[in-house]
Amino acid sequence: MKFPLRDATAIAGVGCTEYSRQSGVSTLTLAVRAIQRALADAGLTERDVDGVACHRIADSADPAMVAQALGIREPTFVGDVFGGGSSCLAPLDAAGKAVATGQARCVVVWRALNARSGPRMSSAAAMPGLSSDAQYWLPYQHLSAPQQFAMFARAYMHKYGITAEDLGRVAINQRDNAVRNPRAMMRTPITMADYLGARWIAEPLRLFDCCLESDAAVALVITSAERSRDLRRTPVTITATAFGGGNQLTSNRHADITVSGAAAMAPRLYAAAGVGPEDIDVAEFYDAFTPLVPLQLADYGFCAPGEASSMIADGATRIGGRIPVNTHGGHLSEGYVHGLNHVVEAVHQLRGDCGERQVAGAEVALCTGQPGVSSGLTAATILKRAA
Template structure:
């Protein structure tokens, strides 16, 4: 049965800065540019904004500082959440709850990072992350996301017979999608030979298995459907939002690291919307690495456990397949905005604005955060076209 939130919140505007390797500006500037672009997309006066929210890991500008810079003198709602990509969709879900409850009228959610030119994930020269297990890992040089995910990927690949053909199929299809996306950082087609020739980063991950390090800002405007219908663009309805987890899967004793926290959360997410995986027209899976796409195909119920390899080799994840995955190219080819660009792309797909990468007759889209590794939390949204 659908939840009380279903149909009571909407996304009414999306805004981007350029996806680049060197923005040349501060994260405050990126945030403000993305927010103003989202407000312009919606046709909303900035003075109407009364809520602001972000997630970050010590790499961006706090939400209260952005509120001041926007001239908000009495914000009714703000969230400054310390957390990575697993928190991204929960941030928007919480904003949806706020507008549905009448706490705020118009909430802007943003992510702004100089993740290539300034604060590189897993880079040196900064304090270690504050997980308990870090003290046992850092001494062995086990500190960067590709290393963390490589361990999980190898366990998964050994369990289910997945190999470089399956990982490569994800990278190749998403690059093909990005060719139709004018925002994408990487648009040139790649072959399997190109994939295999890319250098090894952390076995089994090659360079083309890894998301892009990106300087970018992305913002979304969350409001009620009634208010959204008075704005410039068609409303995209929040059908369900869910988040979960609570421990990391690196060393917290998870019984099966070939299954992510998303598998526990997915039934709850679909139950809140009153639909199932078969009703979804496209999926924007959190693709920090190619492996995470395979795992989420299974854990969100689009195929059985151990069947994702065959799913992608058969091309069922391509634009002409059963479930188009990451039509914008995802983090692997568009750029890495730590989750927010997946939601923004879902909105554009459901508004029919995606041009050459448009999914035909898209009515319901799934967008996901990181599946629970490293940070230990995950989140996702089910969105649908209004009307």
């Protein structure tokens, strides 16, 4: 089977704003700032851009506003993706295909949100607009994201004998990575005592099991792999992206809510990329909640189901281990920019410019969206450092 899009396009620049609890500016301003920084990183300007693509949940500046603010009068490609974390990689995929097929020469991709100072993403009031499943949850006052993922967490822990301490190691490891990341919101180390002593959010999920609510924006610059070689930074090619189904908690009749869509999708992703899990040097897993990390270690083939906790305990997922995970601190400790900040970190890792948190010799990275727990979709992408 031929894969004509494999490594045809590249991420030529990345940029981000400060991760904060109170940005003090609009999401339009956040988006433009991140895009300008990504363009400067690539050695390009707004005049080079002819395509725009974003991911949002009616909580951000729309592409038309951003294009106008950048001075792009007639974009040749516009992508506007609605949805939660399962959709976070869709604008990256769409931008790459637009460039590869000649619809655009240079597309900026972004996610901007004031999720802490603005409408709170975790609030129950925000959930009915995200899913038609909400009609089944509302009578039981079961609406917020922590409540939904708590159901999965309890079932997953019961099935595989996972303990609170196992989840605590995920949070502690990622906080250790964030300590070495100047962008991270949370840079104070935590201990197991800190983790176990934290308040409940939705049992069995404690405070440190849950991702941060952040005000921030991140942006990517997508162009052809050929053109990227002449730009400022080491290009990172988009090797493959794949999409798959997922498990909505109430609507699609999954017999086992601990089985995610990522497990079925991963073989297609690896086939499209021409690599396997043994070739991945760093994994940036979507980590809205700690149980999603061990789940994805198994789903993406790094261990057998049920073995992820011992793998984490043995240090395999730490920097210097067999497969470093969420080297920036992830959503749990760096900030929550709905998955795209994981792509920014992967690019930095593949360029080799992460300083003391750098994974030695990193050439291939896996970035994932929400693995399809409590949603009907999932997606992931594999990136490579250009030769």
